[in-house]
Amino acid sequence: MNCDSFDPSCPMSMDSLLLPVTQSPPEISDDNRLKSVPDKLSELVLEPYIASDTESEYESEYESESEFVLESESESELVPEQEPELLPEQDPELVSEQEPESESEPELDPRSDWELIPIEKLTVNDLASRYDDDPSLFWFSCTQFVYKNKAFLKREEEIEKALAEYLELSRDVSPFDAIPIPPLAIADRCGCNFPAPVELTEECGLLTDLSNLALEKFNAKNKGSNFVFDELVKAAYSAFPPTYYITFKANDAAHPQPSDSPATTFQAQVWNMVARKGPYMVKSCSIKT
Known part of the structure; x- marks a missing residue:
């Protein structure tokens, strides 16, 4: 069949021959489409969300750390950082200035000079030069001599005087009528044996x-x-x-x-x-x- 002329009613028109024709799928109504797609939202079960203990602790720690960071940042802005003080042992400058420890000094002999002299070579002058004017009592005895300083000799004189006076007072006194003994007389060993009230x-x-x-x-x-x-x-x-x-x-x-x-x-x-x-x-x- 020849279709020289264009006839719109003709099933075999030029447009159908030359151009492919795509037909849209049959329209589906909105009601049908909703029915065909399952309602997934209606099938979901919604449960309330509760944070676990570890998550809450983590959040609290995070909040406290964030506050601490904020505070430290604010303080660092106000107060300048100070360098830590070094101990004298840690300070390199002081360590360099320190002298190396010297060896311990030998202990000095606590004895006096005259005590270091051998006894056979010791003389009165060795003691007199040191103790003659010393207010404390001092005496020394050895085979060669007996030394007494001025304070010791003066006390001996006072004791002898007090003892002589006591003996004079108690010359005719019975032990039953004993009189008090002077303190200096008691200092003498002989005075210790006198009868006393x-x-x-x-x-x-x-x-x-x-x-x-x-x-x-x-x-x-x-x-x-x-x-x-x-x-x-x-x-x-x-x-x-x-x-x-x-x-x-x-x-x-x-x-x-x-x-x-x-x-x-x-x-x-x-x-x-x-x-x-x-x-x-x-x-x-x-x-x-």
Whole structure:
């Protein structure tokens, strides 16, 4: 069939022959398209979101760190950074200036110059040049000589003077009537053994016992006498050997009324050969005349 002329009604027109014709797919209505696509949103199950503990801790730490960073940045802007101070051992300049440690110095001999001199070569002048004017007491003795400085010699003179005065005062004094010893006289070794007065209140108990012991010996020695202790009068004491010189009063128990009888004064010497550790012995006991 020839189609020389263009006929629109002709199924085989030029346009259909020369140009490919694409036909659109059949239109689908909106209602059908919605029905054909499954509703996925309706099938999803939405659950509430809860942050875990680790996430919350991380967030809090992050917030605190961020605050600290902000604060440190603000402080760094205000206060300039200071360099750390170096210890003297760490400072290179000071270390370079320090001298190397020297060896420990030998210890000095604590002895005096004269003590370093051999004893056989030591002389009085070696000591006099050092101690003559020293206010402290000093003396030295060896086989060659005895040295005493001026202070020591002066004290010896004072002791001798005090001792001489005491001996003069106590020349005719009985040990039962002992007088106080001057302190300088006591400084002498001999002065330590002089009888010295005793405070009755300090040794009243011991002195009373020793007086009764002396009366027992007196009554035993003098048959027919029966004296009893009344009171202490005074006492003295010497150290070598430990000896008490006691003066006391006693009444005669044989008297019809002993309390009304005149008291008799006794003097007793009681001593101990082992420094008060052994029993006391009555050396003498008699009526004072």
